[in-house]
Amino acid sequence: MEDAVSPESQSRLSLRERTSFRGAKGDDEPTPGVAFADRAAAAGIDFRYFNGADPASGTVRMFEISGGGAAVLDYDGDLWPDLYLTQGCRWPPDATQREHLDHLYRNLGGEHFQEVGGLASLEDNAFSQGAAIGDVDGDGFPDIYLGNIGPNRLYLNQGDGTFREVTETSGTAGDDWTASCALADFDGDGLADLYVVNYLAGDVFRRRCEDEGKPVQCAPTVFPAADDRLYRNLGDGAFEEVGQQCGAAAPDGKGLGLVVADFDGSRRLSVFVSNDTTANFFFANQTPARGGPLLFAETALISGLAFDEQGRAQACMGIALDDTNLDGRPDLFVTNFFRESNALYQQQADGSFRDESRAARLRDPSFAMLGWGTQFLDGELDGLPDLLVLNGHINEFSASGTPYRMPPQYFRNAGAGRFAESPAGTLGHYFQGRYLGRALARLDWNRDGLEDACATHVDAPVALLTNQTAPHGHFLAVRLVGVFSARDAVGATVRLRCGARRYTRQLTSGDGFQASNERRLLFGLGAAERIDELLVSWPAGTDQRFSGLPVDREMTIVEGQDLPVTYSPAR
Known part of the structure; x- marks a missing residue:
């Protein structure tokens, strides 16, 4: 039975x-035990993102709003998760600058972090955004691909605690504004391929916009989109760009985030891309045989992932993936712009997705927020994935009543596909603050079985949100x-x-x-x-x-x- x-x-069983x-608690009651504490400073993480702003100019450029990325990797193979944090720099970038560098933090037994970028020969000085982690050469050590504004960079882990840049020989540099990226084996040949999500092109780095004489961020609608790219790993240290020929790229994307997963149980990896003000992309992997020529079809519209429940394209940023209702199928949560509401796309039995944000009680709490990084995590270990969201506006309009810095949000999974927002006062001091939140990565940095998170901000130091929930379940x-x-x-x-x-x-x-x-x-x-x-x-x-x-x-x-x-x- x-x-x-x-x-x-x-x-219902898990709730009982x-x-x-x-x-015991009802669906609408807050979770009394879920709580987090920001342990970044105590753990030795002292990192603040520099967005390249020039206060003397009195103007704002598009790239100043995106913030830095966060990536988790075990670079030294000791089972303790380390952190890689990307950094901006002054504009235009100077290849010789040493003032603003990415940071690699080594985890010292779940008690402290040590910044080891110099020791690891990994002090990238580009204007970095997201970072992808994966074993490019199959040697058992995670490598790092950096998405930059300008040429990207690939660093191979040498297995001795150091990294070596191989961008030129790999052929993966590009010259776009890369927001996010992923390493994964798309053709089943055992080699990690590379998907790169690019944002805007044109005069995006020069144009400055105003609203009633006040400098503001330009709207993405005034710039052309930069094409996304898929690089196939050839196995000899080089990659080949194949996105256009295999159907894994489409025009007018303006991408900011992505998730690579097996969405349909086919053992093939597909790609969901969140686009800003344009329809999202869903590149369904239709490669006929393992190791054969790659073949994708862009199916976001027929899959129900292109638009929200009213058929509108949204300004999409962050993405989280998990089985929210325990039906065995992966669902997608996407954060959106101010007064758009976030979207929960639950996968149906036929493989399509339906925007269930309203039914899940996630629509209204996000309407007055501008969402960025987001992740599912099971805060109290009850088997139901909860939801963490970072928020923050891109324009300072607080004088007219529009919030600029915004609080993060935590939504408890109440079962049956519904969520309830937990009051900030029960979650810890960090949740009672307001920030310009950006990237969010999930990890268990002290390996106590409780999931933690690393949050980046435009205007504040990185936060290491350490889960202190008690009591909690088994894991x-x-x-x-x-x-x-x-x-x-x-x-x-x-x-x-x-x-x-x-x-x-x-x-x-x-x-x-x-x-x-x-x-x-x-x-x-x-x-x-x-x-x-x-x-x-x-x-x-x-x-x-x-x-x-x-x-x-x-x-x-x-x-x-x-x-x-x-x-x-x-x-």
């Missing part, structure tokens, strides 16, 4: 069962290592069964607006004290099944190996 449990029943480790954290699949195993899906409840998580790439999450899947298990079954579906086409697993553990599963490697949590 367990196979007949509906997603709605799973939501989680009362065993926390007081399982899973790392995946591909062998027949690409080593990063992007698109691999893990399904858990605990009694009548089922949970689904997937390794993704891109991870929204200028962000790369930790490559680790964390499952909140509520009161469950045993995992009856764990199923891994690998991109290469094989499945692995494990049964009778303990909870409150970290686990590494290597494709094709019979036994996972387990670790006790740090807490």
